[in-house]
Structures are given as C-alpha cells and as structure tokens.
Amino acid sequence: xxxxxxxxxxxxxxxxxxxxxxxxxxxxxxxxxxxxxxxxxxxxxxxxxxxxxxxxxxxxxxxxxxxxxxxxxxxxxxxxxxxxxxxxx
Ligand SMILES: [Zn+2]
Numbered sequence: 173x174x175x176x177x178x179x180x181x182x183x184x185x186x187x188x189x190x191x192x193x194x195x196x197x198x199x200x201x202x203x204x205x206x207x208x209x210x211x212x213x214x215x216x217x218x219x220x221x222x223x224x225x226x227x228x229x230x231x232x233x234x235x236x237x238x239x240x241x242x243x244x245x246x247x248x249x250x251x252x253x254x255x256x257x258x259x260x261x
Contacts, residue, residue, distance in 0.1 A: 178233040182215050185240070189217040191224055198231065207231075208239075215240055 173181070175194060182190035192215050199210035211229035213236040219225045228240030 173233040175233075178213075178215065178236075181233075181237060186217045186227075189219070191216055191218045192233075192236075193224060193226075211236070 175192070178192050179190070182192050193213070195212050198212050199206055201210060203210075208229055212231060213233050214224075214226045214229040215233070215236045216225045216227040227243055228236045228238065230236040230239050
C-alpha cells in the first residue's frame with residue numbers, strides 16, 4: 173500500500189479529519205513498546221485541528237489499518253458490554 177492509498181483508505185474511514193503518519197524510518201530499539209509507540213506507520217484522525225489521534229499503528233500501512241480494525245472491534249465490544257450492564261439495572 174502506498175502513502176496515497178493509505179490516505180484514501182483513512183479518508184474512507186474517518187472522512188475529512190483522517191490523517192496518516194509515516195516517520196520515515198523503522199525503529200529497531202527492540203524494546204517492548206517498540207511495536208506501537210515507535211511504529212513507523214500510524215493512521216487516525218486530526219482532532220480539534222491539531223491533535224493526531226492514533227487509531228492504529230504498525231510496521232506497514234496494512235498493519236496500521238489492521239490495528240485500527242481491532243481497536244474498533246474492541247471498542248464496540250466494550251460499549252456493548254456497558255449497555256448490557258445498564259439494561260440489567
Ligand atoms: Zn523502538
């Protein structure tokens with residue numbers, strides 16, 4: 173996936189506020205946090221016109237979007253559980 177494709181894909185998901193980030197180099201520090209905090213590619217949205225909210229990141233654009241999918245699924249699951257909890261009361 174090229175950067176151009178990645179931006180298109182991001183805009184499909186998040187519309188006008190979509191944003192992508194490529195740091196230009198792959199970190200090889202090998203620390204536990206390397207896979208996410210130091211990930212080369214990140215996809216997400218620009219919040220309030222300046223803050224980049226990362227929805228997914230990884231070693232490739234594909235990996236970043238995959239991470240975004242997982243995050244979305246996890247968030248939806250969490251909301252479902254919250255709603256289910258509320259209905260019980
Ligand atoms: Zn690193």
